Amino acid sequence: MHGIEIAVSTVIFALRDDPRNDCTALGMPLVRRVRQPYEGSWALPGGPVRPDEDLTDTARRTLVETTALSPTYLEQLYTFGHVDRASKPVPGPRVISVVYWALVRPEEAERGIEDDNVAWHAADHPPELAFDHATIVDYALWRLRTKMEYSRIAQAFLGETFTLAQLRQVYEVVLQRTLDPANFRRQVESSGGVEPTGEYLVGGRHRPPKLYRHRAASDLADNGPLTRL
């Protein structure tokens, strides 16, 4: 036996309204560690891979166990395996973590988490994190922003139907910049990733905005040949 342990950790992102300043921000649930090493620090949800469990199943199970969330998008991100990533500052076994990332819709994220040791944090300004989890979060944020530029991943943050203003808000919050509404509308309409439902957003407005939905053909987590497995 080589004595290397295998775990799965998951970075979970959702758009959440911050009641303190009436802003929408990118949030991320974290788990407070109740034992050494890093006791009391925050960490990504996760746990060891069971002998009879596929990696994606470990991701789903630990995600439900810690946060009770079921994601609309779950994809393998990267495997972190530096020799001493789990054995400093307190000596311990070597742990290789297969990291997944998940995107959750706002109505899921608003439900709240009924566990005193689990809480939402701002993805951009997380508290001090255990192990190499700060690097993992940095990398996940970078991948999310990069992938927003060339894929339809932004739709994973929204419900079944949404307005173009809601879709634009996802881009604005994640990319942290303001986008011109008219340009955005042109780009989205020409990309073919969404289609109008024929319905309008319910509300008291004089001209209610159109609702859109994802095109059925667009697979958000496009893994090519792996999708068929």
Added chain:
Amino acid sequence: MHGIEIAVSTVIFALRDDPRNDCTALGMPLVRRVRQPYEGSWALPGGPVRPDEDLTDTARRTLVETTALSPTYLEQLYTFGHVDRASKPVPGPRVISVVYWALVRPEEAERGIEDDNVAWHAADHPPELAFDHATIVDYALWRLRTKMEYSRIAQAFLGETFTLAQLRQVYEVVLQRTLDPANFRRQVESSGGVEPTGEYLVGGRHRPPKLYRHRAASDLADNGPLTRL
């Protein structure tokens, strides 16, 4: 102990001239297995992760040990962890493979491999492969083709300097379609990924073609925050 073993495998791609039909094709070195399971079948180069070895170091070491190749591009691809991927048809321990992919320049690939159990094969028509390695190769090919569309990864197949015709050939061989030379030139020149060296290809031609090089700023294996580790 959970009894799960960790290995690294690497999919290596290079453009190679096929002497039989005077064509250039995408090649991939494979290793013939000399023991059960799958004795006699071809497999990806790789091996177990040593206790004191980072994952990338295992990839580099096993790559040198089996093929003596040192890649210009080496990146983590995906971690394959299905429960029974290594225990069928012959029962054995569970193995999780962190798979890397490497791109090698033609002059490296032409040097040949001095091992009877290692040989280049056509990436598109590989022989029957051990374990789930056929799925891994399919996935690596899909990632290569997808990534060619939005990054400068094609340059990793070429030497320090190259003509636009050589760069176009990389795209044509990997994507398996013919590209219009004038359109290709316009796209490459406007992308900013290459710059003219001021030199010309040496040869007997009346109008020798210009040589280009990669722009220093373009990092071929762009892993964002991970690149700084």
